[in-house]
Amino acid sequence: MSFAVLLLAHGTPNVLGEMAEYLGKVTGGRALPDEVVKELQHRYAQIGLGETPGAEPPPLTKWTVAQGRLLQERLGGTRVYVAMRNWHPYIADVIAQMRTDGVTRIKAICLAPQNSRTSVGLYRRAVMEAAGGLEVDFVAGWAEEPSLIRAFAEKLLPVWTEASAELGRRIPVLFTAHSVPCRTIMTGEASIAGARPGTPMQMTPDPYPVEAKRTAELVADRLAGAGLSDGDWYFAFQSQGVSGGPWIGPTVEESLKAIRDEGHGGVVIQPVGFVCDHVEVLYDIDIAFREIARELGLKLWRAESLNDSPVLTDALVAIAFQRA
Numbered sequence: 001m002s003f004a005v006l007l008l009a010h011g012t013p014n015v016l017g018e019m020a021e022y023l024g025k026v027t028g029g030r031a032l033p034d035e036v037v038k039e040l041q042h043r044y045a046q047i048g049l050g051e052t053p054g055a056e057p058p059p060l061t062k063w064t065v066a067q068g069r070l071l072q073e074r075l076g077g078t079r080v081y082v083a084m085r086n087w088h089p090y091i092a093d094v095i096a097q098m099r100t101d102g103v104t105r106i107k108a109i110c111l112a113p114q115n116s117r118t119s120v121g122l123y124r125r126a127v128m129e130a131a132g133g134l135e136v137d138f139v140a141g142w143a144e145e146p147s148l149i150r151a152f153a154e155k156l157l158p159v160w161t162e163a164s165a166e167l168g169r170r171i172p173v174l175f176t177a178h179s180v181p182c183r184t185i186m187t188g189e190a191s192i193a194g195a196r197p198g199t200p201m202q203m204t205p206d207p208y209p210v211e212a213k214r215t216a217e218l219v220a221d222r223l224a225g226a227g228l229s230d231g232d233w234y235f236a237f238q239s240q241g242v243s244g245g246p247w248i249g250p251t252v253e254e255s256l257k258a259i260r261d262e263g264h265g266g267v268v269i270q271p272v273g274f275v276c277d278h279v280e281v282l283y284d285i286d287i288a289f290r291e292i293a294r295e296l297g298l299k300l301w302r303a304e305s306l307n308d309s310p311v312l313t314d315a316l317v318a319i320a321f322q323r324a
C-alpha cells in the first residue's frame with residue numbers, strides 16, 4: 001500500500017493564446033464574451049505572460065511546484081504530486097500517473113485554505129472522478145491551521161510595522177479573500193461551473209465566508225502583541241467575477257473608500273485566501289487596487305505572499321499527517 005500527497009491548485013495558462021481555452025475550463029465550458037477574454041489577456045500580460053512561453057513558468061505554476069518540492073523535501077520518503085484543476089498538469093492526468101507509480105492511498109490538499117463549493121467542491125469532484133478504486137482522504141479546509149496563521153502573521157508584521165512607522169500612526173489592515181457569486185453561498189440548486197443544472201446542492205450554507213473571516217481574525221490576533229487592535233482591521237472579498245449575477249462583498253473598492261473616509265492615509269492589504277502570487281494578487285491588488293487607493297489619497301502596501309515560506313510548509317506537513 002503506497003501513500004502519497006496530492007497538492008491541488010487552480011492552474012493558469014502559460015501563454016496568452018491559451019486564455020479562451022483556459023477560461024472554458026474555469027467556467028465549466030461556458031464561453032465568455034470576447035471582451036472578457038481580451039481583458040483577462042491584458043491582465044495576465046501585465047504580470048508577465050507573453051505570446052510564447054517565458055524563461056520561467058507563470059507565478060502560480062512556479063510557486064505551486066515549489067510548494068510541492070518543499071513539502072516533499074520535508075516529508076522525506078513520501079512522494080508529493082502537484083495537479084491543477086483548470087490547466088496542465090490536469091488532476092485526471094496526475095492521478096493516472098499516481099496509479100501507474102503504484103500509489104493506492106492519496107491525501108489530497110487544496111492550496112486554497114477556506115472550503116467553498118465554488119472552488120474546493122470542484123477540486124473534490126475532479127479528484128473523486130479520477131480516483132476510482134484508490135483510497136482518498138480529501139482535506140476540505142484548513143482555514144484555522146496554526147502554522148498557516150503563523151505564516152500569514154509572519155508576512156504581515158514587518159510591512160504593517162513599516163507602514164505604520166512611515167505614516168506615524170497605526171494604519172489599518174484590509175484582509176481579503178476571493179469573492180464568490182451570492183447564489184453559491186445560499187441554499188438552492190447548483191448553478192456553478194461544472195455542476196449539472198437542476199442538481200440539488202447540499203442544503204447547508206457554504207462555509208466559505210465564515211472560514212475566510214476566521215483566518216483573518218486569527219492572523220489579526222497574532223499581531224495583537226505588536227499593537228494591532230480589533231478596530232484596526234477590515235475584511236473584504238476581492239476580484240468579483242464577470243458573470244453569474246451579484247458576487248459577495250464588501251468589495252475592496254468600497255472598503256478602501258470607507259478606510260479613507262475614516263481619515264486614514266494608508267492601508268496594508270493581506271489576501272488570506274491565497275497562498276501564492278498569481279493574477280489576483282499581482283494584477284488585482286498590486287496594479288488595480290493600488291491605483292484606486294492612489295486616487296482616494298491612500299498609500300497601499302501589500303503583505304508578501306506565502307510562496308516558499310517554510311512556515312507554510314510546516315502547515316502542509318501538519319495537514320498531510322492529520323487523520324481524516
Ligand SMILES: C=CC1=C(C)c2cc3[nH]c(cc4nc(cc5[nH]c(cc1n2)c(C)c5CCC(=O)O)C(CCC(=O)O)=C4C)c(C)c3C=C
Nearest residue numbers: 010026027112116118119178180181192193241242243278
Ligand atoms: C472561493 C472561490 C474562488 C477562489 C479561491 C478562486 C481563485 C482563483 N480564481 C482565479 C481565476 C479565475 N476565476 C474565475 C472565475 C471564478 N472564480 C470563482 C471562485 C473562486 N476563484 C468563481 C465562482 C468563478 C466563476 C466561474 C463561472 O462559472 O463563471 C475566472 C474567470 C473570469 C472571472 O469570472 O473572473 C478566472 C480567470 C485564480 C487565478 C484563482 C486563484 C489561484
Ligand SMILES: [Fe+2]
Nearest residue numbers: 010026178241
Ligand atoms: Fe476564480
Ligand SMILES: [Fe+2]
Nearest residue numbers: 178239241280
Ligand atoms: Fe477571480
